[in-house]
Amino acid sequence: MIARLLTFPLILILAGIAAGAMLIPATHALVQRDHSVAQAFAYSSVLGMTVVFLVGLALSGRPRSDNSDLENLGSLMLALTGLPLFLALPFYEGLETTSYLNAYFEMVSSLTTTGAPIFTEPGRLTDSLHLWRGIVGWFGGLLMWIAAAAVLAPLNLGGFEVTASAEPGQGGGQMERFERASSAKRLAQVTLRLAPLYAGLTAALWLMLMIGGDRPLVAIMHAMSTMATSGISPIGGVQNAQSGFAGEAVVFLFMLFALSRLTFSSDTVTVARPGLHNDPEFRLGAALVLGVPLLIFARHWVGAFDVDETENLAMAGAALWGGMFTVLSFLSTTGFESASWDEARGWSGLGTPGLILMGLSMVGGGVATTAGGVKLLRVYALYLNGQREMERLVHPSSVGRAGAGSRRIRRRGAFVAWIFFMLFALSLALVTLTLAGLGQDFEQSIILSIAMLSTTGPLVSVAGEAPINLLVLSEPIKLVLCAAMVVGRLETLAIIALLNPSLWRR
Template identity: 65%
Template sequence: MLARILDLPVFLIFVILACSAMFIPAIHALTQEEFHVARSFFYSGLLGLILCALIGIAMSGRATHNTALEHLLALLAVFVILPVVLAVPFYEALRTTSFVNAYFEMVSSLTTTGATMFPNPSRLPSSLHLWRGIVGWSGGLLMWIAAAAILAPLNLGGFEVTTSAEPGQGGLRRVDMRAASPGQRLIRTTKRLFPIYAGLTLTLWLCLIIAGNTPLNGLMHAMATLSTSGISAIGGIEESTVGVPGEVLVFLFLLFALSRLTFSTDTITGRTRGLHEDAEFRIGLMLVVGVPMLLFMRHWLASFEVNEEENLRQALKALWGGMFTVLSFLTTTGFVSSEWEAAQGWSGLATPGMILMGLALMGGGVATTAGGVKLLRVFTLYLNGLREMQKLIHPSSVSGKGAHNRRVRRQGAYTAWIFFMLFALSLALVTLALTGFGASFSQALVMSVAALSTTGPLLDVAGAEPILLTDLSAAAKLCFAAATILGRLETLAIIALLTPELWRK
């Protein structure tokens, strides 16, 4: 039975998993005596599984084409078409919104963006919040798996700047990719990564409950942390009762989004020496410490007056609020610390939206759940700039990458620069499109950064006033949703789909 399911098209396998997951909020709604919500999820899941069974029977015996194009198309279909399936029970259960809004909500959750059409959490039943969290958590797991099973063999998603893209380095992985069917390869990677992903989520959930969170809120924040979706049932972790102890727990688990080496070495070629020599992790820690320290020091540089008796306590609050929020937006999670207002008051920056937008654009680690440009690409461009400055002084000098930078390929700066230009072009085009649909320039810019970096909470904190997505037209909502898919898959993957060579393989 399992072997036959694995022989089905990859997209159909994901639909089966999505329909099976609908029974979880159905059971939760039943325990909460929300019978209409329970029926909506139960019937949607049951009907979906029946349709998948009929399609599977009709396709039985047909040979599946095991090509690189099929893998990328399946991943694209998951982010574009699967949210239609996921939105059906959401739309039927809520009954007070349009299907476009429900589709947008599912796209935002599945891409781990976390932007919501429902800024007032009390409007949604708890089971619908749980469904949003499950979809976001599943989207994060999908990116963990797809990075190793789909993107790495094709040298996409950040791997184009690593040594695995060097000739001869990724050959074994590509042979393995063609030898196994898509379902077999995905299940093989899932067996390795799912226990880690689920175990980390369960551990954080239990720790948050011990810290004082309710079971539902603790689960939502645990899933939002590991998936970097920032989805919450109460409007963010700053609204919970756990305070700083809970934020410390979330802070520690957000470190997994700085580098894939924190949880796996399945996409790394050669011998690794630990996190202390990993460029992404070191840069991430430097930013987490450096940016809050600059905000902290600005208090004295700008000569702000604070009561001397409260200096130490206020300083510690400001420092922690800055560190947590910086790491949260660097990993594109978007949680705001409960002490972030203290950090703003200490530094004197009323609207530090540009800082948060810059952190989100930089993003987290390659092959993690974080979005953005990715730290490894930024590090590659930094190395290239440093080398060019050295050549200004010694034009004939010859230099290697060094023992600590062997993860970066020889042409890494060239490919990183191409991606950066494509990202900037995408940012300009999405901003132009959103302004054409009626948004102001400042709002369109914030929305474009939030979508392409998959950091939805930027809509609430980056500007002077929160941006309400409900005020947008249907066309603008769909444009924003398309931008989140582009930000999650990245421009190079879309271009690869249009490459004629892939169609011939």
């Protein structure tokens, strides 16, 4: 049964799962006696299941071969652009006070784990609608966990091109075990291995946050947002939660899963030596999480000395913790702020350190995690290449150390990483120019571009002098931002791989 189901297009399977997931907020709204929202989700679920069943019935009579990796990549692209049209239907019908484009924007933002806050007014959304945003974001995070191992890794995309010997968008290389199994079987194996782990970690964080004092809806929303790095919150962020410092500490620990895939799985190992302590991504991420707050803390300490606050150890500790939590949050492209962040900024006189937060978001988290951005592995490859070039400036005839894997990363891996950096910069320039042409000033254009391409939506609220109100933007700007979110989630190299003639040959 499962084998037959997996022969259908991936987009059809995802649509069926989305239709079934709509019953969760429908049940929640029914318990809350919000009958209009319950009807919107229930009717949309029935409609979606009916359409999926009819399309599946129409396709079942045709002989169908196994989906190729490029076809699954095309389905993933279609899911990020077309599936939100369906996901937005109950949201639009349940809210009743917004346009369908705003609902579509919200669903694209959630599914790509961007979490751009378009509805910021308190009480604008009911609890059931907030829950649907969180579920879609959580589902988008799980989709990227699975797609990384089952779709992107066999094609040497999504960061795996740095360590692979094959060309990006082509099969082969070091993933021999993927070549032995069909695409459908690989999807099933990866899903059965990762989905229970993803759900279990989310449930564990949910329980811890409830023990810390958060009400169940807030706890499950923050748990799903942390695991998916979406930053979606029904109360404006963890800084407004009742769990306080204990809740932030637990969320901090779970955000570490976004620094490296080795924190939760070894199915797509990108290093020769096993162990988290040997993973360059985790070590580089940990260095940033510790180093950047210490630099900010030094500035804090100088500011505190000027105003004779050096003996206030509690304020110093709060400033250091606020820096560490916020740095990890934006490095993982989650976008949560610590409750101590405002206090730390006011003490140091930094104001709004938007450039620091945007830089961290652009670096991003680990390969094959839910984090966006450029990815730590690409940054590490360029670091190795730069280090080797500096050695050659001092000793031109020297021979590079380390093994074949490190040499490949320094040479070909750094070359591919540099190509991705250039593509990311071109995408950033294109989106910025487009937004500027549509009437946005430069500061807002650059903030919006980085926020969407790095899938760190909360940047629009904290990176500038004043928050950017996404709701009042024009319709063309919202469509451009939707396209930027999809490009940032799927990455430019993957979109270029979709232009491969073999995908369209049949």
